[in-house]
Amino acid sequence: MKILITGGKGMLGRTLVRHLSAHDVLPVDIEDFDLRDPRQTRDAIADARPDAVIHCAAMTAVDRCETETDSAFSVNALGSAHVAIAAHAAGARLLAFSTDYVFSGGGSRPYHEWDPPGPRTVYGQSKLAGEEAIRAHCPDHLILRIAWLYGGGGPSFVHTMLRLGPQDGDPLRVVNDQHGNPTSTDAVAAHVRRLLEVPAVGTMHLTCEGETTWYDFTLAIFAAKGFDRGVNACETSEYPRPAPRPANSRLENRALRLLGLPPMPTWQDALSTFLADQPDG
Numbered sequence: 524m525k526i527l528i529t530g531g532k533g534m535l536g537r538t539l540v541r542h543l544s545a546h547d548v549l550p551v552d553i554e555d556f557d558l559r560d561p562r563q564t565r566d567a568i569a570d571a572r573p574d575a576v577i578h579c580a581a582m583t584a585v586d587r588c589e590t591e592t593d594s595a596f597s598v599n600a601l602g603s604a605h606v607a608i609a610a611h612a613a614g615a616r617l618l619a620f621s622t623d624y625v626f627s628g629g630g631s632r633p634y635h636e637w638d639p640p641g642p643r644t645v646y647g648q649s650k651l652a653g654e655e656a657i658r659a660h661c662p663d664h665l666i667l668r669i670a671w672l673y674g675g676g677g678p679s680f681v682h683t684m685l686r687l688g689p690q691d692g693d694p695l696r697v698v699n700d701q702h703g704n705p706t707s708t709d710a711v712a713a714h715v716r717r718l719l720e721v722p723a724v725g726t727m728h729l730t731c732e733g734e735t736t737w738y739d740f741t742l743a744i745f746a747a748k749g750f751d752r753g754v755n756a757c758e759t760s761e762y763p764r765p766a767p768r769p770a771n772s773r774l775e776n777r778a779l780r781l782l783g784l785p786p787m788p789t790w791q792d793a794l795s796t797f798l799a800d801q802p803d804g
């Protein structure tokens with residue numbers, strides 16, 4: 524299969540390139556074409572003649588999106604529309620990544636694929652607009668919502684903790700009132716490889732199984748690495764950010780289960796696989 528990957532130099536794109544090496548993979552990034560430009564996007568995808576497009580490119584700096592609203596919507600909303608139109612015109616299936624930020628982050632249970640969205644950030648609003656454009660312009664699509672992502676090379680929360688953990692200093696303060704599913708790019712890419720063989724369409728949540736908080740996630744990273752720096756739990760309200768962080772980021776992988784596909788690994792298994800591959804691990 525010929526597969527074009529947008530955002531091929533990003534954290535997830537790089538992992539996908541590695542996992543899909545049995546296919547004819549064409550990673551592209553902003554220096555190949557800028558997906559904010561509809562003509563460049565259409566021509567580049569038409570020339571590549573892919574069987575599938577995996578759309579990872581995005582403006583992912585959640586706080587920066589709050590002030591650079593035009594950029595967020597240009598890339599995440601319009602850019603996704605351009606990719607969807609181009610993929611459909613080229614007769615390619617489109618797999619595109621989205622986020623838990625399309626939900627409001629309230630509630631007391633994990634969100635499933637049929638829950639109504641209600642983004643509270645510019646990032647979430649622009650990603651939801653991108654989802655809607657994909658649904659409108661490319662019928663053969665699979666929108667994959669992921670969250671709390673980390674992967675080779677970072678940047679990610681895990682990379683920050685691997686840097687801070689071995690340093691001397693006061694105990695770290697880590698929020699303990701945000702709940703989510705830490706998810707490795709390796710776990711996502713392994714499932715994408717399977718999903719390429721399944722003619723599924725629509726929206727699918729694809730996070731690692733099990734839930735935790737950033738504080739408990741930090742404790743797990745430190746225990747696995749043998750770091751003895753202290754960690755204290757704190758609350759989100761102590762660290763106001765330009766983009767409010769959801770208290771409830773948990774996603775239920777309901778569509779994956781209803782399709783009878785294998786479950787994602789637990790976050791604990793995915794974390795130990797990832798840490799075993801780190802240079803100092």
Ligand SMILES: NC(=O)c1ccc[n+]([C@@H]2O[C@H](COP(=O)([O-])OP(=O)(O)OC[C@H]3O[C@@H](n4cnc5c(N)ncnc54)[C@H](OP(=O)(O)O)[C@@H]3O)[C@@H](O)[C@H]2O)c1
Pocket residue numbers: 529530531532533534535536552553554556557558559578579580581582583598602620621622623650669670671672673
């Ligand atoms: N990271 C997370 O925690 C997380 C969580 C949930 C969902 N997601 C979603 O997962 C996907 C992949 O995320 P990621 O962490 O791998 O992102 P990433 O590392 O930020 O990579 C995104 C890539 O897209 C490129 N890009 C940005 N604007 C572009 C444009 N106008 N034209 C072409 N390429 C452009 C970026 O290039 P530059 O670096 O040059 O800007 C970068 O290489 C995204 O859709 C994201 O919304 C991520």
